[in-house]
Amino acid sequence: MRKTITLSEQEATLRQLLLDVSNYIGTLDGHSRPQLRFTGGWVRDKLLGVGSKDIDIAIDSMTGYHFGMLMKQYLEQPDTQAKYPKSVKLSKIEANPDKSKHLETTTAHIMGLDIDLVNLRKETYTEHSRNPQMEFGTPEDDALRRDATVNAMFYHLDNSEIEDFTGRGFNDMERGMIKTPLSPYQTFKDDPLRVLRAVRFASRLAYSIDPEDERAMSDPAIWEEFKLKITRERVGIEITRMLRGPNPRQSLHLIDRLGLYKTIFTIPGSESSPPGTALSNWQKAYDQLQVIVNAESEEFDGQNAVAIVKSTLFNKPEDVYPMWLLCAFVPWARVARPAPKKPGGVAPTSAKMSAQEGIKADNDSAKLIDNAVSHLESIIQARHAVIKEESTTNPLKRKQEDVSRQEQGLFIREWGSNWRCSVMYAILTEIAESAPEQHHEILKEYAGWLSTLKDLDLLEAYQLKPLVDGKKLAKEFETKDGPWVGKALKVIIAWQLRTPDNLSPETAISENREQITGLIQEGNHARPSDVNGERDGQKGKKKKQGKGT
DSSP: OEEEESOOHHHHHHHHHHHHHHHHHHHSTOOOOEEEEETHHHHHHTTTTTSSSEEEEEESSOOOOHHHHHHHHHHHHHHHHHHSSSTTTEEEEEEOSSSGGOOOOOEEEETTTEEEEEEEEEOOTTOSSSOOOOEEEEEHHHHTSSOOGGGGEEEEETTTEEEOOOOOHHHHHHEEEEEOOSOOHHHHHOTTTTHHHHHHHHHTTTEEEEEHHHHTOOOOHHHHHHHHHOOHHHHHHHHHHHEEEEEEHHHHHHHTTOHHHHHOOOOOOOOOOOOHHHHHHHHHHHHHHHHHHHHHHHHHHHHOOHHHHHHHHHOOOGHHHHHHHHHHHHHGGGOOOOOSSSSOOOOOHHHHHHHHSSSOOOOOHHHHHHHHHHHHHHHHHHHHHHHHHHHHSSHHHHHHHHHHHHHHHHHHHHHHHTHHHHHHHHHHHHHHTSGGGGGHHHHHHHHHHHHHHHHHTTTGGGGGGOOOOOOHHHHHHHSSOOOHHHHHHHHHHHHHHHHHTTTOOHHHHHHHHHHHHHHHHHHHHHHHHHHHHHHHHHHHHHHHHHEEE
């Protein structure tokens, strides 16, 4: 591992600018020249040979906001404007006040780099909060307060030397280890969110977690502190970063192995949770998803089940994250819905509630999870219908194919635009619930079903529009629109799925005339009582209003 850092042209220019600002401040009355350091993740990533556009800059003798204002002042000097190209300018300077106003920090954007200006600090924690009392500190204080030794090294701008005040940063990077600078138990007790950060960094860097740290992370006392001190919004931010990171499988595996699942993916205040068997089987799901994600496109030969599944369900790189998000909720697949709040209502799935309450998932993500769980059984039913049909030798094969296309197309329309994600959830759930020797057959059946959907040109069936609209139907049948229209359009869609080559609106109407007529008559029979009821209600309302005036 390298122990020196080579700056890019942008970084070298930024370093020189900051040194010039530091020298300028030293000439001002009442100011001493501050010492500056690049800190934390930027140092780690540069040592690993990874570029970064985010740089934290630690200042030893003033707040980040004070330094930022003086840097702005320096850049406005005529001599400075002549020295640096026009690209060297602050395009943003924004104050981020901490709880202590005198420790205010500043963010800025300069030369395409996002920088955070903050003073060196020392932290003191109280019993009931993860938000520490902060004061000015030494470089060693600042290094020891950090969550991992590999994130605690500094790059001193004066001499370009790397400083390792914990004495372990270089060594832990060489052995690929996440380790807290101080006692792991006390570190995690002070700020339990550091448990999730340790998982995230171990996954992102493909590192191990120090055994002593792992024991502290699994300590029930730490997780009681977690429940008391950490907001669910912060939990959700860390989980999202994990699942969008380079190794989400490792993140889920660490959460699983360290026994953290029920604390993270939970419904706070509820006794509802996945059964032990679901948790013990979860690894089969995230291991299988990793195999699918890693499948190479050149493996696709029409026979490789994993490649067929991937090529059908993954349309673009952005599809990977929602698949991992769904995988995180596989243990909730069979947990019963809670009782509805209102009689006759339908409560959201327990998985959705866990997403909303446990990690504060946004509405789209929560709906994605709810749909996947809600559609699980119908997806399994649809797959079995095709597999069963393909195994028969019925002489009415063409008729069977027509019915299959309609049935399968209506299923996809029911599942909606995210049906591919729901199918992946079904695959992972079935994998988790089955013995390893059955996994190949399950994947083979799903691949066969998906291939059939592709052959029938049904992959985008959820986008299918009816050949006629409600106005045209009402005009054709010389009647007013009403509830019958929606039902009639569904009849038209079903016909289009059966006869995909026929695009004639007139034929669509003529071949379904009898059925649509029946729907209209059915609506007309129901209408008098509905209308009378409505009129009675309106009369009653008017009488009531009249009585009160």
